[in-house]
Amino acid sequence: MTKLYLAIPCYNEEEILRDSASKLLNKYNTMMSGGKITSDSKIVFIDDGSKDRTWSIIKQLHEENSIFQGIKLSRNRGHQNALLAGLMTLKDKADAVISIDADLQDDINAFDEMLEKYENGCDVVYGVRSKRETDTFFKRFTAEAFYKILNRMGAKVIFNHADFRLMSKRALEAFSLYKETNIFLRGMVPLVGYKSDIVTYERFERLAGESKYPLKKMLALAWEGVTSLSIQPIRMITALGAIVFAISLIMIIYSLISFFFGSAVSGWASTLCSIWAIGGLQLLAIGIIGEYIGKIYLETKARPRFIVEEYLDD
Numbered sequence: 001m002t003k004l005y006l007a008i009p010c011y012n013e014e015e016i017l018r019d020s021a022s023k024l025l026n027k028y029n030t031m032m033s034g035g036k037i038t039s040d041s042k043i044v045f046i047d048d049g050s051k052d053r054t055w056s057i058i059k060q061l062h063e064e065n066s067i068f069q070g071i072k073l074s075r076n077r078g079h080q081n082a083l084l085a086g087l088m089t090l091k092d093k094a095d096a097v098i099s100i101d102a103d104l105q106d107d108i109n110a111f112d113e114m115l116e117k118y119e120n121g122c123d124v125v126y127g128v129r130s131k132r133e134t135d136t137f138f139k140r141f142t143a144e145a146f147y148k149i150l151n152r153m154g155a156k157v158i159f160n161h162a163d164f165r166l167m168s169k170r171a172l173e174a175f176s177l178y179k180e181t182n183i184f185l186r187g188m189v190p191l192v193g194y195k196s197d198i199v200t201y202e203r204f205e206r207l208a209g210e211s212k213y214p215l216k217k218m219l220a221l222a223w224e225g226v227t228s229l230s231i232q233p234i235r236m237i238t239a240l241g242a243i244v245f246a247i248s249l250i251m252i253i254y255s256l257i258s259f260f261f262g263s264a265v266s267g268w269a270s271t272l273c274s275i276w277a278i279g280g281l282q283l284l285a286i287g288i289i290g291e292y293i294g295k296i297y298l299e300t301k302a303r304p305r306f307i308v309e310e311y312l313d314d
């Protein structure tokens, strides 16, 4: 049996928290009586500096039933940090932790399949949305563009996977070696490695309250994803510099030909060529400097260089 913890970040969720808690409690009771999880498994809410009654509801829940626990952050630090706080606090207590949003838009019935895969040896099980019919066209379009652009930019993420996933104790411990402060969890978890699998589910609409992820925060998250996982944008500058410089070489040849055949206004060729050549060289130089900055950047993250999965000794 697995000692399963749930990590649920909450920011101003007073409208939905009680409802979510009772659904989760039901689910946990069924799983406990079915002998799937131990009776000391917990449901943990992380209050991300809410300004409403979220924390007092969490306290009440905890008093009513010790299956509910709460972690309160000193101020609002954003969904990713709240989730990280939960995962890192719980990693020593649980066999496995599932992270899920407080609005339960992700299907809690996927817990069973996640658990099954975990018991069959997976250390990370990603929840993947099967379709996006309940989303508005705008949300669907922006969200899918988000995954595609991220992958193009070198931040490898699992398509249509948000932060609904199961991680084993071992995976969480490995993950805790990633000390960086700019975090984009769904891009970082795959870096850990170990055996992983996906579980597909249908995502529901938010029942109450409103999305805490308006477009502005989504864009910020996407930008965080690219810049904290990849130095690809710097490479693009280098490539652009090389292209511009190549164009300038072609222009030089072209203007020399025009010069010798006398069809150019005097001064035109030399001015134009130098503008392109200097521009290209500057971009190239910035790209090269950027390449070193990129290296420094990756070094400062001090990521683990390897994680040993097994060692057959003696």
Ligand code: UDP
Residues within 6 Å of the ligand: 008, 009, 010, 011, 012, 013, 048, 076, 077, 078, 079, 080, 082, 100, 101, 102, 103, 105, 210, 211, 212, 213
């Ligand atoms: N959340 C958080 N801190 C924030 C913003 C959001 O902990 O600063 C939590 C929120 O309570 C919810 C989850 O992150 O549990 C996802 O937010 P939401 O459901 O609003 O996002 P959406 O599903 O619309 O993308």
Ligand code: MG
Residues within 6 Å of the ligand: 101, 103, 105, 206, 211
């Ligand atoms: Mg939501």
